[in-house]
Amino acid sequence: MATFAGLFTVREFRYLYPAYALSYVGDQLSSVAVAILVFDRTGSPVATAVAFSAAFLPSALGPVLGSLADRFPRRGLLIVCDLARAILVAALALPGMPIGAAIALLYLAHLFTPPFMSARAALMPDVLGGEAYIAGNGLTNLTYQISQVAGFAIGGAVVLLVTPAGALLANAATFALSAALIWRGIRPRPAPESEGARWSPLRDAAAGVRHVFTDPWLRQCLLLVWLVSAFAFSTEAIAYPLARELGGGPPLAGVLMATIALGYATGATVLTRWTRPSVRDRVTVPLAVLSGLALLPMLAHPPAPVVLALLFCCGLGCSFSTPLNAMFIQRAAPAYRGRAMGVAIAGIAAGQGGGFLLAGWVTELGVTASATVGLCGIGALASAVCCGAAYASAAATPVASEPSGT
Structure with missing residues (x-):
């Protein structure tokens, strides 16, 4: 059984892992810094929301942008992406940068x-x-789950200590350091073989979508992760109204979000560190069911301690997606892995964004936050049952052969 400590005996992983962590922290920091910068200058919540959303919109282009990873040497692409973000984010710190230009630069950086x-x-x-x-x-x-909760709080503290411009320069430095780690520690590999002589973004993206959706296992894996996550994680969008309903405020809202992440982290650790592959396969669908089932008691408006226990169980159930993420990339043909990941990124972003909007809209209609979470639990449970059955049926499907054209 592989251990987390044992991973760091692999030289390339010792460099790739911190490079990933630094890049993600950089993404979080730039989002917070620009949002604060925009609000300080305009006082407009709408403008601030537009600035913040610019960090997430490029995920919708995942199938197109992910195709770059199947056309160019991946080590070089990682370095270019980090250096480009370092330059663009550093430009955001220039004095007197117009708000519109700052939002545009942030969007370009996140592309x-x-x-x-x-x-x-x-x-x-x-x-x-x-x-x-x-x-x-x-x-x-x-790392993603932990930094997602801690990143915004740390980002806010950094901005408070060194000003938004200083935080943006620190952010640019994280990208530059990530590029240096990849250049120093990852050995060059040739670009994946592709039959097409020239890169065509739309054609390559379409080929990636076909590769994913013509393989029954890949398709059902994504649908299970997308739909269950969309409903289960929608609680995060109404954490503050839920905290207020429970008699708390922003600190409790943070605890509610952290509890979901803690449950996810606990389940992911057990599944990837201490669970045999055969057992892991058997518990995938039951865990997905648990993620929705755990939220159903919220319809009865339980007190805060019970809510925390339910959210922890929901996060625990959602951890089913962690080994599936790895299996998904392993199952995809090597020449299509970048595009397959791009499709996955786009679907997760769209699903969770839609889940956030749905939870907010239902609450806006006058439904209590607790009841809204319970209704989202029904959606997650229904998705887990329906998609889980289709996933289990596709689990024995042979690996799809690589399509003839890209």
Whole structure:
């Protein structure tokens, strides 16, 4: 059984992991810094929301941008993405930068995130093999969950201490350091073989979508993760109204969000560190069911301690997606891994964004936050049952052969 400590005996992983962590922290920091900068200058919540959303919109272009990871050497693409973000984010710190230009630069900087994520995901199976790859993917997912909760709080503290411009320069430095780590520690590999002589973004993206959706296992894996996550994680969008309903405020809202992440991190650790592959496969669908089932008691408006326990169980159930993420990339043909990851990124972003909007809209209609969470639990449970049955049926499907054209 692979261990997290054992992963760091692999030289390339010792460099790739901190490079990923630094790049993600950089993404979080730039989002917070620009949002604060915009609000300080305009006092407009709408303008601030537009600035903040600019960090996430490029994920919708995941299938197109992810195709870069299947056309160019992945090590070089990682370095280029980090250096481009370092330059663009540093430009945001220039004195007197117009608000519109700052938002545009932030959007451009985040256009380099999907190809970075796709290239890193596609490169990981070359760095780690077998169960080590499952464990390595689990560790990176843990890092994502922990930094998602802590990143915004840390980002706010950094901005408070060094001003938004100083935080943006620190952010640019994280990207530059990530590029240096990849250049120093990752060995060059040739670009994946492709039959097409010239890169065509739309054609390559369409080929990636076809590759994913013509393989029954890949298709059902994504639908299970997308739909269950969309409903289960929608609680995050109404954490503050839920905290107010429970008699708390912003601190409790933070605890509610952290509890979901803690449950996810706990489940991901157990699944990728201490669970045999055969057992892991058997508990995938039951865990997905748990993520929705745990939220149903919220319809009865339980007190805060019970809510925290339910949210922890929901996060625990959602951890089913961690080993599936690794298995998804392993199952995709090597020449399509970047595009497959791009499709996954786009669907997760769209699903969770839609879930956030749905939870907010239902609450806006006058439904209590607790009841809204319970209704989202019904959606997650229904998705887990329906998609889980289709996923289990597709689990024995042979690996799809690579399409003839790209």
